[in-house]
Amino acid sequence: MVTWVLYLLECKNGAFYAGITNDLASRFSAHQAGKGARYTRANPPTKILASRPYPDRSTASVAEVQLKRLPRHKKLDFFECVNHG
Secondary structure (H helix, E strand, O other), X not given: OOOEEEEEEEEOXXXXXXXXXXXXXXXXXXXXXXXXXXXXXXXXXXXXXXXXXXXXXXXXXXHHHHHHHOOHHHHHHHHHHHHHO
């Protein structure tokens, strides 16, 4: 069974980048190698700040939209709320 993951990266410029994948290690490597999203090609990620598994792509996509709508200072809290409540 494939598990999808919502992830939050911190980029070299200090910005956050959120996305979904079914292989976080591979996707992070792709972002670092300049083969990920357009944004991370211009602003390479430095670390994975948080991640959360979801049972399918659809559920992960809904969570991604919710996360991206939040202001920066609430993005990490999103992972805490989802994990604990």
